[in-house]
C-alpha cells in the first residue's frame with residue numbers, strides 16, 4: 001500500500017501517516033512541491049531543512065534502537081513491582097539526580113518528626129522523571145530511562161555490552177539497601193487500578209500490645225507458626241490439600257481486629273495485602289488473588305460491608321454484571337484459593353458475623369473464628385498498664401509512679417469502667433488524653449462514663465424521634 005502517492009494525501013491517509021511517522025505527511029507534501037520546482041528560494045530552503053531534520057530524527061532513532069538491541073543490555077522495571085520502589089529509593093540518593101533537568105518531587109515520611117524540628121517535616125526527595133539520564137556506576141556508564149504513561153512511570157536501565165551483570169549487581173545493591181530500610185517494618189500493599197502497589201511501611205507493633213484473651217492469642221499464633229513451618233507445606237502437598245489458611249476476626253468496631261492482623265504480619269515477617277471489596281469486580285478480585293506472592297497475609301476488611309449478605313437474603317448472590325462489586329460466588333472462588341499462591345493466609349474481618357453467609361465462613365475458608373470483644377475489667381486494666389507502664393526509654397517525665405501504684409490504680413480504674421459498653425479503642429483514647437497522669441485518669445473516669453452514657457441515650461432518643469417522625 002502506498003500512503004505517500006500522488007500530489008496530496010486524503011485526510012484518512014494523512015492521519016494514518018501522522019500516527020505512524022509524526023510530521024512525515026507535511027514534509028512529503030513539501031518534497032513533492034520541491035521536486036516539481038515551483039517554489040521560491042525561501043520555501044525551498046525551508047523544505048530542505050525540514051527534510052533534513054526529519055531524516056536526522058528518524059536516522060538517530062533507528063541507529064539508537066540498533067545500538068541498544070545489538071550492543072547494550074537493558075533491565076526493565078514495572079511501576080507495580082516492588083523492584084520499582086527499590087530502584088527509586090536508591091536513585092533518589094544518587095548525585096546524578098542533582099543534574100537531571102526533568103525531576104519529580106515526592107514527600108517521603110521521615111523516620112521521626114517532632115513539632116520542634118520543622119526542618120525535617122515533610123522532607124522532599126527528587127528523582128529523575130520522564131527522560132533519559134546517563135550516570136556512572138562502578139566504572140560503567142549506565143543510562144536510566146523513565147517512561148511516563150498514564151501518570152505512572154516504568155524504568156529501564158541500559159548498560160553497554162551484551163552481559164547485563166552490572167545491571168543485576170545494581171538491582172541487588174538497591175534490594176539490600178531497601179531491605180535494610182524496611183527492617184522491623186511491615187510492607188502494606190493495596191490495590192491500585194487493579195494491581196497491587198506498596199503503599200505504606202508500618203513499624204511492627206508487638207503482638208503483646210494487642211489486648212485480647214491470652215489463650216486465644218496463643219492458639220492463633222501457634223496455628224500460624226505451624227502452618228508456616230517448612231514441613232507443613234510438604235505435608236499439605238502430599239495429601240493434595242491446598243496449602244492455604246483462613247481466619248475470621250469478628251466483633252464491634254475498635255476492638256483490635258486490624259491491629260491484630262498487622263501485628264500478626266509483623267510477628268511472622270510477612271507482607272500484608274489489604275483489600276476493600278466494595279468497588280471491585282469478580283474478575284478484578286480473581287486477578288488480584290492470582291498475583292499474590294507465596295507466603296503473605298491477605299486482609300479482607302469488613303467483608304459484610306461489600307453487599308454480600310446471606311444467600312437466603314433476597315437477591316444477594318445475583319451476578320453483578322455491571323462489574324462494580326464482588327458477588328458471593330466470586331468471593332468464594334478466590335477464598336477457595338483456585339487462583340492463589342501457596343502459603344497464603346487470608347484474614348477476613350467483620351463487625352457483623354450474623355450478616356455473613358455460612359458458606360463464606362465455614363471451616364476450610366475460615367479455619368478459625370476469633371471474637372474480639374468490648375472492654376471488660378481485664379481489658380481496661382491492661383490498657384491502663386499499656387499507657388502508664390514504666391519503660392526505660394520513656395520515663396514519665398514529671399511524676400514517677402511505682403509498679404505497685406500503677407497496679408493499684410489500674411484495678412481502681414477498671415472497676416469504674418462498666419463491662420461490655422466501651423470498645424478498647426474508646427478506653428485507649430480516654431487514657432491517651434491523660435497519659436501524663438494515671439491519677440487524673442482514675443479521677444476523671446467516672447465523669448467520662450456518665451457523660452458517654454448520657455450522649456448514648458441522647459443519640460438513641462434522637463434516633464427514635466427521627467424514626468417516629470419519618471424524617
Ligand SMILES: Nc1ncnc2c1ncn2[C@@H]1O[C@H](COP(=O)(O)OP(=O)(O)OP(=O)(O)O)[C@@H](O)[C@H]1O
Pocket residue numbers: 209210211212251252253254255256257258259260350351372424425426428
Ligand atoms: N484489643 C485491643 N488492644 C489494644 N489496642 C486496641 C485494641 N482494640 C483497639 N485498639 C486500639 O484502637 C484502635 C482501633 O483498633 P482497630 O482498628 O484494630 O479496631 P478494629 O476492630 O479493626 O476496628 P474496625 O472494625 O472499625 O475496623 C487502634 O489504634 C488500636 O491501637
